[in-house]
Every structure is written in C-alpha cells, then in structure tokens.
Amino acid sequence: MYACKSYPGDRAYPGTAPWASFNRTVGRNLQVAIPPGAVCYQTLDGTIQTLDAAKCGEVQTNRGTDHPISTYWTNSTCYPFPESSESSSCARGSYGDYVVLAKTREHIKYTIDFARKNNLRLSIRNTGHDFMGRSTGWGSLVLNTHAFKDVSFVKKYTGPGTWRGRAVTVGAGIQGRELLRLANKQSPPQVVVTGECPTVGLAGGYIQGGGHGPLATFYGMAADQVLSFEVVTASGKFVTANAASNPDLFWALKGGGPPTFAVIVSVTVKTYDDLLSSTVIFYPNSTHTADLEHFLKGVNAFHSLANRYVENGLFVYYSLSLLQLRVQPFVAPNKTASELDAITFFDLYIDIFEEEGSGAPGQLIGGRIYTRKDIAQNATAINAAQRLTVEQPGGFTIGHIVGPGTGAPIVDNVINPKWREASSFSITSFPVGTNATEAQSIVTHVSGRSLREANPNGAAYVDEGDLEEPNWQQAYWGSNYPRLLRLKKKYDPLGVFYARTTPGTEDWEVIDFGPKLWKKL
Numbered sequence: 001m002y003a004c005k006s007y008p009g010d011r012a013y014p015g016t017a018p019w020a021s022f023n024r025t026v027g028r029n030l031q032v033a034i035p036p037g038a039v040c041y042q043t044l045d046g047t048i049q050t051l052d053a054a055k056c057g058e059v060q061t062n063r064g065t066d067h068p069i070s071t072y073w074t075n076s077t078c079y080p081f082p083e084s085s086e087s088s089s090c091a092r093g094s095y096g097d098y099v100v101l102a103k104t105r106e107h108i109k110y111t112i113d114f115a116r117k118n119n120l121r122l123s124i125r126n127t128g129h130d131f132m133g134r135s136t137g138w139g140s141l142v143l144n145t146h147a148f149k150d151v152s153f154v155k156k157y158t159g160p161g162t163w164r165g166r167a168v169t170v171g172a173g174i175q176g177r178e179l180l181r182l183a184n185k186q187s188p189p190q191v192v193v194t195g196e197c198p199t200v201g202l203a204g205g206y207i208q209g210g211g212h213g214p215l216a217t218f219y220g221m222a223a224d225q226v227l228s229f230e231v232v233t234a235s236g237k238f239v240t241a242n243a244a245s246n247p248d249l250f251w252a253l254k255g256g257g258p259p260t261f262a263v264i265v266s267v268t269v270k271t272y273d274d275l276l277s278s279t280v281i282f283y284p285n286s287t288h289t290a291d292l293e294h295f296l297k298g299v300n301a302f303h304s305l306a307n308r309y310v311e312n313g314l315f316v317y318y319s320l321s322l323l324q325l326r327v328q329p330f331v332a333p334n335k336t337a338s339e340l341d342a343i344t345f346f347d348l349y350i351d352i353f354e355e356e357g358s359g360a361p362g363q364l365i366g367g368r369i370y371t372r373k374d375i376a377q378n379a380t381a382i383n384a385a386q387r388l389t390v391e392q393p394g395g396f397t398i399g400h401i402v403g404p405g406t407g408a409p410i411v412d413n414v415i416n417p418k419w420r421e422a423s424s425f426s427i428t429s430f431p432v433g434t435n436a437t438e439a440q441s442i443v444t445h446v447s448g449r450s451l452r453e454a455n456p457n458g459a460a461y462v463d464e465g466d467l468e469e470p471n472w473q474q475a476y477w478g479s480n481y482p483r484l485l486r487l488k489k490k491y492d493p494l495g496v497f498y499a500r501t502t503p504g505t506e507d508w509e510v511i512d513f514g515p516k517l518w519k520k521l
Helices: 016-025 036-040 053-061 105-117 176-184 205-209 247-253 292-304 306-311 345-352 372-391 417-421 436-454 472-491
Strands: 002-004 030-032 098-101 122-125 141-144 151-154 167-171 226-233 238-242 262-270 276-282 315-321 324-333 363-371 396-401 422-431 508-511 516-520
Touching: 016 030, 016 105, 036 053, 105 122, 105 141, 105 226, 105 262, 151 176, 167 176, 176 345, 205 262, 226 247, 238 247, 238 262, 247 262, 247 472, 292 324, 292 372, 306 372, 306 396, 306 422, 315 372, 363 372, 363 417, 363 436, 372 396, 372 422, 372 436, 417 422, 417 472, 422 436
Parallel strands: 098 141, 122 141
Antiparallel strands: 002 516, 030 098, 151 167, 167 262, 226 238, 226 262, 276 324, 315 324, 315 396, 363 422, 396 422, 508 516
C-alpha cells in the first residue's frame, strides 16, 4: 500500500484561494516556476506564454546558477536550444510547479508549514549546481534560499566547542567566490574550505553532503569546519544546532545528506589565514599523440601517484576523455616560491577555477572514492576502470585528487569514514541521449561496477554519485547510516524533506509515468 504526495488534480491539492493566501504570507514572493529555457519557446506546457528572444539569447550563452529553479538534472526538459525554429512549446518535466524566493527565515518557515499541511512535495534550492537533482522534483513546491547573503566574520570564536580561532557566519545563499572575496578583505586575509567550482553554495547541500575542495587535503572536508547551524526543521521550528544545542542534529547536518533534516538559514565555519599557494596546469591531448595506448600510459602514471600528491598536501582537479587529460590545476597550499611559483590561495582560486553552469543537457553521473590502500594495491585495475568509462560513447570523468584525512583534525560528524582513507575521487558522466534506461545501466552496471570491483575498499560520495548506487546506505555513509536513519525519523517523521538516496528514502518510491512520489505504508 502507498500514500501519495498531493498533486494538481487531487482532491487535497490546494486551490486558488489557499495559494493566494500563502503568497501573501511569504511577502508575495511566490512565483509560478518557469524553467530557464522556456523563454526560447512560444509556451510552457502549451498554456503559459513564455517566448522572449532577448532572454533566450542570454540563457543560451550564460546558463548560470542564479535562476530560481535551474539545475543540472532535468532530463533535458525545456532545453534552451529548440530542435527547430518551429518548436512551439516545451514541457516543465521534473522542474517544480511553484517557487518561493525566500527573503526572511519566516518565509522559510511558512513554506515548510504550507508544504507539510498540504502534503506537497518540497524541494530546497540555493544554487543550481546539483548533479543529482535533489533541488528539483516533479510537481514540487521549490523553496529558494539564494537571497540569504549575510556574512559576518569574528576574530575569535567563543564556543560552544573547543575552537577559538577565527570564524565566519554565512547565509544559505552565499557562494564560494563571494565568500572568498570577502574573506580576502579581512586583516589578515582569510580563507575558507569551499568547493572547487566558484558558484557552489557553501551552506546548503555542499556541507550537508560533506564538501570537498582545494583546501580539503590540508584542512579536511567543509563539514569538518562547521561550528554551528541556524535551521528551520520539518515541524517549522527555528533551531540552533551545535555542540551544545541539539548536538544530534548538529552531527547529522554535517554530511548527512541534502536536504534531509532541516533547511539551512546560516552556518558558522572556521576560517584560516591565507597561505602561500602554487599551481601548475598540465594538458596532454591529441595534439601531442594520436596513439591511445601511449596517451593512456601517461594518464595511468599521473593517477597512480595520487597517494604521493595528497601526502604532500596537494589537491588536483582534472577532466579525462579520450586523448584528453586536462589537469587544471595542481594546487599546492603552503608551498614556497622555491618549490613552485608563490601566490596566495585566494589569487590562485580566483584565477584558475572555472564556473560550471546549471543547465547542462541530460547527463547521468556516477562516482567513486578511491582509498590510498586501493591506489597502492590496485592502481592498474583502477586505471583500467577509468579507461572503460571514457571509452563509452560520450563518457568522461571529472577527477579530484584529494585526501581529507591527510591533514584534518579528528572530528565527530557523519561523513563516510572512507573519506579519511581517500586520495582520489572521480565523477563519471554519460549522456542520456534517447534511452535513459540504457544510460543508467552504463552508469551503474558497466562503469560503476568496474570501479567498485577495482576499488573494493572505497565508497561513494553523497553529493556526486549514482542515484542507483547498489547498497547506497553503506556506500554513502558506511557505519554511520543506522544512527542517521534514526535521526531522520526523529526530526522528520512525516517525510517533509525528500531527496533520492538520502536517509529515510527507503520508505518512498516514484510510481507512475508522472512521476508522483508515494510513501510505502
């Protein structure tokens, strides 16, 4: 037996008057959710006039992360490049139906309350950098927290907890580049553990997934830096979660999966003095050789040294496809000019790391965390598995050589313990094309299977993994999962917050072509 969330056409779905009243409650910040690409079509779903040639051009050239509902994972619905000039309509697909552009924490509370009382599917979004589609959902009400941009630095954090260094409190909508620019203006200039991509939001899904980045080998994961959260729970309560207040919720929010336990209003994290950092770019490709075997020997030599890189405090970001290995860059924090060209970490980050838009065409992703043990013992098999990935039509790999256990302090959070043994993490990506089932099979049963077999001591990453990951509870959280599940049932017994392959979603299933979200009874 199943109980379904409420959708348009259902008897329990709110009518015009309740929606209008709700709009007034949230300061008239409720909007019909319009996919960014809809401006390139005459209508959305054949009913809403959307064509705007000027805005279409903007979307086509700059599919960034600031659009209220834009996200990677949309099955290419309403893609901003129509198949022909005669294309008259696009479909909303997995984009939500309505979006609240929250401006105050009360707006967040009212939106959660409205979704809970009306049994609506609720999606939480602060930026569009979401490979796994957890910030969107068919027929959902989207809660957008991108407007929360407050930032406050302190020179000495006074607790709770043992940290007495510098810290910063940031709103849910702050992105990496914004925060680092403000941190660089402090005296002395500060840095924060942020994501590699400058547009990734710090406080939301990034930290709730764990959060790796260029400084993770040196200081640990982003979730390791958290000192306190301000959140709104599924019951609509404003709650502080830290070492002294709601410590179990504090533990769960530090890597327990987005958006699973609460909606983040703000987070307080550690900051560090900026440090000398250096970078090298490495780009072997088809202009150097057309011999695939010769090229792959170089790739294998590069990746087999992952343990050595992280043991020396490095972070390496690369993309791999057939006859192209783009390493941009090797990051060497705290290295002097005699070791590499000396610059500060801030300079390096601003100049080197590139934005990743939010409107990519249909791609399915997988991923794997490689442990130092497996790199040392099974490098040949791992390299062969990575080769299998890029040999699939349209397949490519985004790699991060990172060791969050190398220089990190001992912390108590929910991040998979395998991260502390890691020296490399890769994202695999494949185009959906015309057959999503076939593409998913490649992700899980071809590429994914080969990576799992080559890396038996490894794991998967919550924020950048396969939605069909076998035994995902163990793969994403390891021994921490049973406690996480208990806390999910404590803080969200009704399932107000839902995102695939996160704690408690064993109780839910997408049924029918719709696809509607149902709870197993």
